[in-house]
Amino acid sequence: MPGIDPYSNSRLPEGGAVYPPDRLAPLEPGFGALPPTAAARRPAWRRRGHIAAWIVAALLAFLMLTGIWLAITAPLSRSLQPNVPPSITLEAADGQFITRKGAEVAKPVRIADLPEHVPQAFIAIEDRRFYSHWGIDPRGIARAFWQNLRAGGVRQGGSTITQQLAKGAFLTADRTAARKLREVAIAFWLELWLTKDQILERYLSNVYFGDNVYGLRAASRHYFSREPEKLTIPQAALLASVLKAPSRLAPTENLKGAQARAALVTRAMVDAGFITKAEHDALRPARLDVQPVAESTSGTYFGDWVLPDARDRAGGVYGVQTVTTTLDSNIQRIVTRAIRRAPLGKAQVAIVVMRPDGTVVAMAGGRNYKDSAFNRAVQARRQPGSTFKLFVYLAAIHAGMTPDDMVDDSPITEGDYRPSNHDGHYRGKITLRQAFAASSNVAAVRLAEKVGIKNVIRTARDLGVTAPLPENLSLALGSSGLSLLELTQAYAAVAGDRYPVRAHGLPEKERSWFASLLDRQHSFDDDQLAMVRDLLSSATRGGTGHRAALHTATFGKTGTTQDNRDALFVGYAGGLVTAVWVGNDDNSPLPGVSGGGLPARIWRDIMVSAVENGDVRREQTTVPATDVEDATNAILNATIPTDVGNVGVEVSPDAVRLRGAGNLSVTIPLSSDDQTRQPDQAQTQSQSVPLPKSAPPPPPSPAPPPGP
DSSP states (O other): OOOEETTTTEEOOTTOOOOOGGGOOOOOTTSSOOOHHHHSOOOHHHHHHHHHHHHHHHHHHHHHHHHHHHHHHSOGGGGGSOSSOBOEEEEOTTSOEEEEESBEEOOOOOGGGSOTHHHHHHHHHHOTTTTTSSSOOHHHHHHHHHHHHHHTSOOOOOOOHHHHHHHHHHOOSOOOHHHHHHHHHHHHHHHHHSOHHHHHHHHHHHOBOSTTEESHHHHHHHHHSSOGGGOOHHHHHHHHHHTTSHHHHOTTTOHHHHHHHHHHHHHHHHHTTSSOHHHHHTOOOOOOOOOOOOOOOOOOHHHHHHHHHHHHHHOSOSSOEEEEOSOOHHHHHHHHHHHHHSOOTTOEEEEEEEOTTSBEEEEESSSOTTTOOOOTTTTOOBOOGGGGHHHHHHHHHHTTOOTTSEEEESOOOSSSOOOOOTTSOOOEEEEHHHHHHHTOHHHHHHHHHHHOHHHHHHHHHHTTOOSOOOSSGGGGGTOSOBOHHHHHHHHHHHHHTOBSOOOBSSOOOOOOHHHHHHTOOBOOOHHHHHHHHHHHHHHHHTSTTGGGOOSSOOEEEEEEOGGGOEEEEEEEETTEEEEEEEEOTTOOOOTTOOTTTHHHHHHHHHHIIIIISSOOOOOOOOOOOOOHHHHHTOEEOOOOOSTTOOOEEEEOSSEEEEEOSTTOEEEEEOOGGGGGGHHHHHHHHHHOOOOOTTOOOOOOOOOOOOBO
16 A cells, blocks of 8 residues: 655555655545554744743742742842931839930931932042943952952952842841842842832931941941031941951041041042042042941840830831839938848849839849849749738639638648748647738748639739649748849839739830720729738738838838748838849848848848838828737848847737747746837837847757748
8 A cells, every 4th residue: 555645645566666746646535545643743943932931930930939939038028228227215103314225326318318428429539430330240240250259269249239138138147059049049039129219218228327326317327426418428338348357447446547448549539530520639538527437235134024125116217215113212322222222142132112003113134234234023933932922812702702711820731741830839729911021931832722722823823923833731941942133023012902913114005995994904802902902011010021111101021041041021111012022043042131131131221211201102001900919910020130149029918928049038028007008119129138148159040931
């Protein structure tokens, strides 16, 4: 059978020879014909077009994904923000200076407002083809590569101004290929969405000029005491010269080096056609008129604590920001003076003073900020000791108990946990008021067990405690660490009848009704609030906190942890809530120091000056009435650091008993006529007992349990 010509679809002659199409006879329909799709080939141009379409689609998809990625990782708004946090000045509520932090950053410049020679100086030395390239300059890269190759090292850079803005505003300083690729991509992104003048404005407003100064405006003010809109050619050239090495060429540090570099800038301006040779020859070196930059001052504990919130409130803006805080400079001076007066030895101290709404008016995180910037009032978590009993007794009141209900103050002989009282004395059945005033450990544990430790934790959470709280009975004695600031907030809730209280160092912003609804405060039941205040006042009227008592209504609680490692007094009076902690950073014991001793005296020293002798609003809370039996049964665990150790003072209806080291015991009878004045007499006796100065120190004794 004759073959078929594949080109013409015609029958081949005998022998299979191929003839030109004009000599071939056409095939009959249906005889040996191939399907058109199999026989006919697609033209080459169509195949190439199809491939090109796929390539274009893939490229467009890549560009779209790159655009989305850049929009997320490199938002254009970031190029408007300074590279470093601007300088923030913190002021007290009365306008007194507290501290200043951050670099000097002024508002951005506008190219339209600058003389032509100012941007030209930077373009001439940094990126001469800035207005003609698309973000990268191949000629500049090639020139830098050749110069570096000849020099045998890196001598020039090929980065454009756009690339420098991309690197400074969006990237880190690491020198990796991936970072360089991102820099190029962001440069193209900036060129796509911003004009050349906008790119140059953002670059000049962000770049570092040495001396802790960022941006052209701040640099112009600093080095020449004038605005950038009035810079001369030599002045602009000197500023442009600094960019090569800001730390090394800052004019205040290396004027000769900066002037030599400025001469290169002006010659480059001639080469670029920005100025004539005659204009160049008539130039004289710029003279400095330095305006000192406000140095970042030494910090303060309060300043360090409030600074993050102040930065958030200031936002990413240019220029020096002044933020008014809640600090009361007068009360802060009182706190500082009280610390200097206190016989702390080598121990540390932390103090927080706030108003009942959480407004912090004074803070000390240690004895001296210059010696240690660690803020023990905020950053340290120490055991609160018996100050934690506030939550135990409040939980008991929530459960229906009252200060007049009885609790067993006798040794615990059952169960795995068997705490003891700090002074080793037990009083049998006593009221909750007496137990709180005497800071009975066994009574607190029995109450926590009765109401449930989970309810104690819930009460602490309601009052704003966020620290971890384990579900064990030792928690009733303050065995879990929390910050002094957190503890102060809880006592402020009782003082102000609002919980939870959130400490703040900046004036609170007005909140919307919706935000207030979601995050609203609660009030105590009136009767329950009166009862818990009754307990707090009993501790200062004739209990362990009697050394803190003022001539106005005083509420508070002492706290002493195991082996006297932490000593605290937290309380409020006259519209101020104050907490004092004393201890060692290494958690070592402080022999002879308890919450009712040194911390209570420091607390009173502060409050006498701030409340009784100051202008602070007086607390209008009525002191609950206390019958004579309650006062006379309170135990004054007065800890007096002397050569004879601790002296315990017990007041009963008929006598005052003094207990010293060993078997020392003195009983002072009281007549029935004096019973109504026993609390005051007890305080007098406990503070004026004559002690022999030459008595030997007491023998070592086992570490006492957590105390008042």
